[in-house]
Each structure stands twice: as C-alpha cells, then as structure tokens.
Amino acid sequence: MKILLAKDAGYCFGVRDAVNLAHQTAKEEGEVFMLGDIVHNENVVKELEESGVKVVKNLDEVPDNKPILFRAHGTVPDIWKESNERAMDVVDATCPLVIEIHEEVKKLDSEDRKIIIIGDHGHDEVNGIKEQVKDALVVSSSKEAMKLRKMKKAGVVSQSTQRIENVQAIINILMTKVFDLRFVNTICFPTRRNHEQIKNLSEICDIMIVIGSFTSANSKRLTELAKMRNERTFQVTSAEDLDIDWFQKSDTVGISAGASTPDSIINQVLDGIKSIGKITEEELVYE
Numbered sequence: 001m002k003i004l005l006a007k008d009a010g011y012c013f014g015v016r017d018a019v020n021l022a023h024q025t026a027k028e029e030g031e032v033f034m035l036g037d038i039v040h041n042e043n044v045v046k047e048l049e050e051s052g053v054k055v056v057k058n059l060d061e062v063p064d065n066k067p068i069l070f071r072a073h074g075t076v077p078d079i080w081k082e083s084n085e086r087a088m089d090v091v092d093a094t095c096p097l098v099i100e101i102h103e104e105v106k107k108l109d110s111e112d113r114k115i116i117i118i119g120d121h122g123h124d125e126v127n128g129i130k131e132q133v134k135d136a137l138v139v140s141s142s143k144e145a146m147k148l149r150k151m152k153k154a155g156v157v158s159q160s161t162q163r164i165e166n167v168q169a170i171i172n173i174l175m176t177k178v179f180d181l182r183f184v185n186t187i188c189f190p191t192r193r194n195h196e197q198i199k200n201l202s203e204i205c206d207i208m209i210v211i212g213s214f215t216s217a218n219s220k221r222l223t224e225l226a227k228m229r230n231e232r233t234f235q236v237t238s239a240e241d242l243d244i245d246w247f248q249k250s251d252t253v254g255i256s257a258g259a260s261t262p263d264s265i266i267n268q269v270l271d272g273i274k275s276i277g278k279i280t281e282e283e284l285v286y287e
C-alpha cells in the first residue's frame with residue numbers, strides 16, 4: 001500500500017499563528033481568555049485549556065487585567081469597541097487574509113453597493129465580515145440566491161473557506177439579478193491550494209481519508225470535494241475512527257486534513273494507517 005499525503009494538509013498559517021500566539025500568551029501571562037473556540041477541533045481546544053487558554057461567553061467573564069485573544073477568523077466591531085472602552089488587554093490573532101476581506105467589504109460598501117457575502121449562516125468569520133457594514137446579506141447556496149430580488153448595484157465577497165464551485169454557481173445567478181455587480185474573490189490561497197490538492201488526490205487514489213472534526217465546516221468541505229470524485233472517502237477525527245475494512249483492495253491511500261487539524265493528529269492517523277496496511281513505499285508528499 002502506498003500513502004500520498006497532501007502537502008498542505010492541516011493547519012493553515014492563520015490558524016497556526018493564532019494557536020501559537022494563544023500558547024505563548026498563556027505562558028507569559030498565566031492565562032488568556034477567548035470568546036469561543038480558537039479552532040473547530042475538540043483535541044486542540046482541550047490541549048489549549050490545559051495550558052491556560054480559557055473559553056468565555058462574553059467580556060464580563062474575563063477577569064480584570066487578564067488578556068483577551070481575538071481569534072483568527074475575526075471579531076465583530078462591537079466587541080472591539082467594548083474591549084477598547086474597557087481598556088482591556090487585547091491580543092489580536094485575526095488572520096491577515098480575514099482583515100483583507102473586511103477591507104474589501106468596506107470598499108464595496110463605500111461604492112453604495114448592497115453587500116452580499118457567500119458563506120455559511122452563523123459562522124464566526126461570516127458574522128465578522130457581515131458586521132463591518134450595515135445590512136449585508138448572507139447567501140449560502142444557489143437555492144437562496146434564486147430567492148433574491150433584483151437589484152441595481154451589489155458587491156460580493158466570499159467566506160475564505162468556500163468551495164469555488166459554490167461561489168461560481170451563486171455568482172451565475174446573481175448575474176441575472178444584479179445590473180451592476182462587482183465580485184471580489186476572497187477565498188484565501190491556503191483554501192484554494194488545499195481544495196486543488198484534494199481534488200487531484202481523490203482522482204488518483206483508491207481510498208481517501210480526510211482528517212478533521214465534524215464540527216469544522218472546512219474539514220466537511222474537503223470531505224465533500226473528495227466524495228464527489230471518489231466514493232471511497234472517509235472522514236475521521238482520530239486514528240481510533242479508522243476501519244480496517246476500508247483498506248481492503250486499496251493500493252493507494254490519499255490523505256488530507258482540515259485547516260483546524262493539528263500535526264499531532266495527522267501523524268497519529270498516518271501511524272494508524274501504516275499499522276493496518278503493508279506499506280510498500282515511503283509515505284509521499286503530494287504537491
């Protein structure tokens with residue numbers, strides 16, 4: 001059996017930097033607080049908790065003189081304002097690519113365009129983008145786009161982790177509804193690269209394993225992309241989820257992992273697969 005591991009499987013640089021910053025701040029300050037989980041991965045959250053990174057529901061729960069960390073996928077302006085007014089010690093881990101989306105959306109708004117965000121309703125990153133301007137709309141699917149009324153001027157951005165196919169389908173519909181439409185493709189480059197790699201891998205491998213939490217939209221999207229091309233696609237959260245039967249009659253196993261999956265879990269799953277099948281070649285990295 002041969003293993004092909006997607007070169008950029010796992011943490012994107014935005015998440016990696018945020019997790020490192022959380023660990024470093026906890027080490028220096030004893031504790032650091034966050035509004036919600038830093039990544040959608042239960043194992044990472046547990047590990048962070050053990051090192052002093054605590055999750056709170058609102059700013060009132062942060063003890064005096066303790067730092068609050070703003071996560072990679074952005075924070076709504078009201079929370080920024082409130083924390084500044086209270087002179088809180090803010091550690092900003094917002095990904096620079098998310099900040100770019102905020103800037104783009106403000107530019108489109110200054111051109112008097114109705115703002116449309118292609119993304120998942122209720123997702124923290126989408127909420128952060130939406131709150132940069134007044135009355136932005138969130139559209140998650142073609143079905144929702146079909147229901148929109150006709151409009152004169154609109155500006156469209158997307159959540160950084162969207163599938164390009166979903167964005168294209170929605171833009172095609174918006175072209176029939178909006179007279180003056182401007183679209184800025186804000187799918188981030190780590191997402192584009194990961195999606196390309198998993199699409200190619202799923203076509204050349206007998207079986208695909210996607211490592212990631214089922215609470216991570218990003219991991220679920222990787223699984224969807226692989227499943228569309230390879231029926232024998234399985235998503236696992238850890239090595240314990242691996243099933244020996246999946247690997248029967250499989251010469252080539254392709255592996256990728258969501259942007260919130262840490263290297264330690266990827267390595268555990270790799271070891272698990274190696275112990276199931278006889279590895280005929282060194283594990284190869286797929287670019």
Ligand code: SF4
Pocket residue numbers: 012013014015072073095096097098160161188189190191259
């Ligand atoms: S998915 Fe992209 S935009 Fe989001 S944190 Fe990672 S690099 Fe930044």
